[in-house]
Amino acid sequence: MNKSFCIMLWNNVSVDPDGSIKPCCISRDSIKKSDGTKYNLGYDKIEDFYNSPDYINIREKMLKGEEVPGCIQCMQTEGYEKESKRMASNRRFSNQLNKTTAIADTNIEYFDLRFGNLCNLKCKSCIPINSSQLDKQVLEHPELQKYYHNFDFNVNEWYETPIYEENVYSNLKNIRLLYITGGEPTLIKKNFELLEKLIHDGYSKNVKLIVNSNMTNDKTNFFELISHFEEVTFYASIDGYGPIQEYIRYPSDWNQVSKNLTKLVHRQLDNVNIRVSPVLQITNLNNIVDLFEFCEEFNRKAGKQVVDIFINILEYPKYLKIIHLPKEYKLKCWERIDNWIKTKCFYQKSLFYEQLAAVKNLCFVDTRNPETMDEFFEFNEAVDMHQKLTINEVNPELALLRA
Numbered sequence: 001m002n003k004s005f006c007i008m009l010w011n012n013v014s015v016d017p018d019g020s021i022k023p024c025c026i027s028r029d030s031i032k033k034s035d036g037t038k039y040n041l042g043y044d045k046i047e048d049f050y051n052s053p054d055y056i057n058i059r060e061k062m063l064k065g066e067e068v069p070g071c072i073q074c075m076q077t078e079g080y081e082k083e084s085k086r087m088a089s090n091r092r093f094s095n096q097l098n099k100t101t102a103i104a105d106t107n108i109e110y111f112d113l114r115f116g117n118l119c120n121l122k123c124k125s126c127i128p129i130n131s132s133q134l135d136k137q138v139l140e141h142p143e144l145q146k147y148y149h150n151f152d153f154n155v156n157e158w159y160e161t162p163i164y165e166e167n168v169y170s171n172l173k174n175i176r177l178l179y180i181t182g183g184e185p186t187l188i189k190k191n192f193e194l195l196e197k198l199i200h201d202g203y204s205k206n207v208k209l210i211v212n213s214n215m216t217n218d219k220t221n222f223f224e225l226i227s228h229f230e231e232v233t234f235y236a237s238i239d240g241y242g243p244i245q246e247y248i249r250y251p252s253d254w255n256q257v258s259k260n261l262t263k264l265v266h267r268q269l270d271n272v273n274i275r276v277s278p279v280l281q282i283t284n285l286n287n288i289v290d291l292f293e294f295c296e297e298f299n300r301k302a303g304k305q306v307v308d309i310f311i312n313i314l315e316y317p318k319y320l321k322i323i324h325l326p327k328e329y330k331l332k333c334w335e336r337i338d339n340w341i342k343t344k345c346f347y348q349k350s351l352f353y354e355q356l357a358a359v360k361n362l363c364f365v366d367t368r369n370p371e372t373m374d375e376f377f378e379f380n381e382a383v384d385m386h387q388k389l390t391i392n393e394v395n396p397e398l399a400l401l402r403a
Contacts, residue, residue, distance in 0.1 A: 002065035003078070006086040007093045009059050010104045013050070013167075014112035015041045017129055017183065019158030021049055023058055025112050025179070026085055029070030031055055042158025046106050046167050059102035073315050082313060082358030083351075092177075110177040111168065115159045115190035119183040121214055123239075123249045124383070125279050125320055129153045132183065141386060147317065147379050159190050168194070172203050181212040186219045195225045204228045212237055212277075214249060215257045215264075223267060232272040235310065236261055239278045241290035243394040248283055250387050258294070265298050265306055274307045280359065281314040282376055285322050285333045286397055289340040299347035309348060311355040313362070319375040322359075323367040329401060330363035377402050 008014075008024040015021060020038040021031040030038045031054050039049035049055065061068050067075070074084035090097060119131040128135035128148055132155075138144045145151075158164060175198070185191045198204040209226060212235040226232045238257060239248040246254055264274060276295050278288060298307045314320050322330065337356065377391075384390040392399045 001090065001097060002062075004065045004067060004071070005062045005097070005099075006071070006074070006089060007096050007099070008086070008089050008110075009055070009062060010099055011093060011096060011108065012089075012110040012112065013041065013046070013108050015114055016153065017114040017117040018153040018155050019043070019164075020153070023055075023068075023070060024085065024089075026073045027070040028072060029058075040158055041167055042161040042164040045163060046108065046171075050106050050108075051103055055104070056102045059099075059104070063099065063102060076315055077313070077358075080313075080358050080361045082355060107174045108171045109174055110179075111171070111175060112179040113168075113191075113194070114181055114183065115188050116157075117155050117183045118187050119214075120187065120216060121184070121249050121252055123214075124283065124380075125239075125248070125281055125314055125317070129155070130183065137386060144382055147319075147382070169197070172198060172201055175203065175207050177208050177210070179210040179212075184214050184217065185211055186213055186217045186222050192222070192225065195228075199225065199228045205230050209233070211235065214238075214252065215260045216252050218260045218263055223264070223269070227269055227271065229271060232269070233275060234264070234272050235275050235277045236264075237279075238276050238291065239281075240284045240287065241294050243389065244284050244287055244290075247387075247389045247391070247394040248279075248281075250389065261307075262298075275310045276307055277310040277312055279312045279314050280322060281320040282322055282325055282373075283320070283380075283391070283395060283398065285325065285330070286336070286395070288333075289336050292337075292340060293344060296345060296347060305347040305349070309352050311352070311359065313355075313358060319372050319379055321372075323362055323365075324369040324372040324376070326368045326401065327364075327366040334360055334363040373401065 006024070012024060013021065014023070014025045019040040019042045021041060023029060023031065031049055031052065032038055034053065039052065058068055071086065074086040077084040078087065117130050117132045117135065119133055122131060122134040122137050126134050127150060128138050129150065138148055180191050182188050198207060205228070207229050208231045209229040210233045211226065215236045215238060238261070239245055242254050245257060246252055276291070278284065278291055280288060292309060295307045295309050299305050314322070337359070341356065380391045
């Protein structure tokens with residue numbers, strides 16, 4: 001298997017919150033028509049876009065082993081020896097890798113759906129298309145717009161059209177994997193409707209569900225719904241412990257987040273795997289072990305793994321990437337992580353250690369960039385003007401790096 005091929009192009013439909021079609025959720029490209037406009041799940045039929053010239057061109061590149069520009073995030077991830085989404089997808093669907101043609105079956109097995117960007121948080125590493133609150137903040141404060149370059153979207157009710165229903169409902173019997181997020185999925189009515197439809201029509205027991213939630217809400221009816229699916233991987237998007245979490249994922253309340261995660265653990269849903277998935281970035285590298293310890297304590301009390309940790313190493317925006325930190329600072333951060341691993345980590349799986357190996361690689365190279373670090377502090381100071389917390393308050397050790 002070459003280093004370009006990704007099975008996602010043959011079995012998956014991913015959309016942005018505005019309904020535009022992407023090769024996968026982390027691709028930097030959208031699938032476009034000949035006139036340059038984007039295909040949309042609510043306005044274009046699967047039969048029209050799934051084997052369109054743009055899709056076929058990308059698949060042909062992959063079959064030939066050529067680089068696909070929109071796949072840069074996976075290329076960067078693999079560059080520091082961490083499993084990328086491409087690699088994970090090929091592993092998950094290993095029985096489908098024998099593709100020889102760029103034409104794909106339109107019976108879709110995997111949907112990645114984002115029904116708008118309704119969200120209650122303004123996370124530092126997010127972008128406006130994925131958060132209604134962040135979008136509102138950036139529009140109200142023009143000085144922030146220079147940090148967000150993609151405003152080519154129009155979040156509309158594309159998911160209320162007959163074409164959307166035809167595209168998705170005609171494939172309910174084919175779906176084996178469904179990813180839902182937002183925005184915040186527990187706030188979005190359309191997520192409930194789709195889950196209820198799958199349950200009512202008798203398909204949910206054949207579907208593996210992936211949910212990504214910020215853990216600020218405790219929707220009892222949502223957890224009742226997911227109990228009907230074959231398997232659920234529940235990603236809890238938590239980036240730090242205490243004030244760091246409240247700063248990065250503003251304006252979340254740590255007490256509420258920790259309470260909701262605890263309630264989810266205590267529900268003991270047999271089909272649900274709980275994954276806390278921090279986005280490792282400049283702001284939390286030096287204290288990420290506090291979150292690790294919080295998660296591992298659940299496991300110690302249970303005497304087995306009930307919460308696993310899945311590390312995402314931030315790739316965008318560039319001014320939050322840990323590679324730009326001074327090496328001596330990164331080495332101190334890694335020493336804390338390494339000490340915790342050796343003395344307090346007993347229940348995590350091999351994937352966690354593989355992800356940490358990639359973190360170690362980044363910490364041991366001198367890739368500092370003073371200009372990007374300046375941009376990091378300028379970005380935070382600009383945002384802090386409109387929040388109750390400042391980086392000096394929540395991470396004084398990091399603040400000392402300001403030139």
